[in-house]
Amino acid sequence: MVTTQERLQTYLNQIEMHNKSGNRINAILEINPNAMEEAKLIDEKIKKKKAGKLAGKIIAVKANINVLGLHASCGSKVLENYKSPYDAEVIKKIKEEDGLIIGMANCDEFACGWSGETSAFGATNNPKSLGLVAGGSSSGSCASVSADFCDMSLGSDTGGSIRVPASHCGVVGLKPSYGSVSRYGLIDMSMSLDQVGPIAKNVSDAALLFDIIKGKDEKDAISLGSNINLKEVEEVPRDIKIGILDFKINDLRIQNLIDKKIEETVKKYKWKSEKIKLEYIDFAVATYFPIVYTEFFSCTRRLDGRRFGKKIEEACGPEVLRRILGGSEISKAEHAGRYYHLALKARKLIEEEFKKTFRKFDCLICPTVPRLPHKIGEKISIEEMFQYDALTSPINLSGDCAISIPAGEIDKIPIGMQIICEKLNEQKLFQIARSFEKVNLQRVLPNSSNPTAGSRRKGE
Ligand code: GLN
Numbered sequence: 001m002v003t004t005q006e007r008l009q010t011y012l013n014q015i016e017m018h019n020k021s022g023n024r025i026n027a028i029l030e031i032n033p034n035a036m037e038e039a040k041l042i043d044e045k046i047k048k049k050k051a052g053k054l055a056g057k058i059i060a061v062k063a064n065i066n067v068l069g070l071h072a073s074c075g076s077k078v079l080e081n082y083k084s085p086y087d088a089e090v091i092k093k094i095k096e097e098d099g100l101i102i103g104m105a106n107c108d109e110f111a112c113g114w115s116g117e118t119s120a121f122g123a124t125n126n127p128k129s130l131g132l133v134a135g136g137s138s139s140g141s142c143a144s145v146s147a148d149f150c151d152m153s154l155g156s157d158t159g160g161s162i163r164v165p166a167s168h169c170g171v172v173g174l175k176p177s178y179g180s181v182s183r184y185g186l187i188d189m190s191m192s193l194d195q196v197g198p199i200a201k202n203v204s205d206a207a208l209l210f211d212i213i214k215g216k217d218e219k220d221a222i223s224l225g226s227n228i229n230l231k232e233v234e235e236v237p238r239d240i241k242i243g244i245l246d247f248k249i250n251d252l253r254i255q256n257l258i259d260k261k262i263e264e265t266v267k268k269y270k271w272k273s274e275k276i277k278l279e280y281i282d283f284a285v286a287t288y289f290p291i292v293y294t295e296f297f298s299c300t301r302r303l304d305g306r307r308f309g310k311k312i313e314e315a316c317g318p319e320v321l322r323r324i325l326g327g328s329e330i331s332k333a334e335h336a337g338r339y340y341h342l343a344l345k346a347r348k349l350i351e352e353e354f355k356k357t358f359r360k361f362d363c364l365i366c367p368t369v370p371r372l373p374h375k376i377g378e379k380i381s382i383e384e385m386f387q388y389d390a391l392t393s394p395i396n397l398s399g400d401c402a403i404s405i406p407a408g409e410i411d412k413i414p415i416g417m418q419i420i421c422e423k424l425n426e427q428k429l430f431q432i433a434r435s436f437e438k439v440n441l442q443r444v445l446p447n448s449s450n451p452t453a454g455s456r457r458k459g460e
Helices: 004-020 035-047 089-096 139-146 163-169 203-213 230-234 252-269 281-302 318-330 338-360 382-387 393-398 426-440
Strands: 028-031 058-062 100-105 152-157 172-175 195-200 241-245 272-276 363-367 401-410 413-421
Touching (some): 004 028, 004 035, 035 100, 089 100, 139 152, 139 195, 172 203, 203 426, 241 252, 241 338, 252 401, 252 413, 252 426
Parallel strands (some): 241 363
Antiparallel strands (some): 028 100, 172 195, 172 401, 363 413
């Protein structure tokens, strides 16, 4: 049997090889210096049959989640020297189940971005389409899984930051229901929207990692209990009714690809599907930003230079500064919270509309991203940037759960399909996603239990 130490070495070699080549992916900011020692301990436990549920799984972590002794830089110069003094709750749970942290993954600065280009440590290259952006903000987490630098990873998703890069890098990424995963130890961006979630090479691995990190945590007041039965994830659910989201997408090839996948799957399982238009979805981006600006401004006030060395306004990049200035403006006393409250009202409408829709449908499906990723460094307008999470941010506003799974390619660029289920219905979400994966998985993703193998999983 291949040991955790051997598998770790294969991944480390792969990272090093890419770093030396002209195709630097720039997904990993820091390697865990104790990884080999920790792998040895895990191997001993495996030998004695005492290892936990994540035994030997090798995991990269977005650089905005605290891992004891590693740097949670948030992709920023501001926290460049910040060494985490503790483990986030999700990390504690992973370690308890013998998952191995390989290192910290690159990301947009303070998770503010769409493409992975706002990181102070350089953009992440898309492993599946070199030269294009990997998508953001969990760019390094998704690229690491896609480039075979690890088995799985953790990202955070406030408006699409797990699903967007998962879509562009051809991997699976889950945005859990708001509250189902503890945020304790996540460096917040917008606290009423942030969720930590798993990224993996297939749905079953994403479900496995979610199962470990989920659950109520006294240290996170809004966290909720959440239950999934891992064995049932493999079962194809019956009588599923899909709502196909009717949303204007300029690149029709993307919608056609998704439609085709839905058609094939619905036919195979005798499910039903119907087009559905959501009235408020077009307001999502306009609702999302006042909330993000206000909450981001508030949570960055602690970065005033006294505790962490650098004052954020003096050391951050332009995207973060734009949000701080915007947030400081709309938070001014004379506005009496008007913009924030208006956005909260609009958010309620979006939430209600999703709730109503889920009375009729088991899930909603749409492309994860309604556009193809741009070239690294290419200047695109802010309106074009906003398109990246036009279809993902509504689900952060509604608090429901959503997953992006690979749905094929256009011009050799991976395209993700987003499946959305009602709050706390992760079990059903995984089942539907897994059913799609069985029918539609075109790309042969390497099996995570062996980093050197590109073999197809059974039944695919
Ligand atoms: N692209 C969105 C933003 O920049 C989402 C970021 C995120 O989910 N962290 O705000």
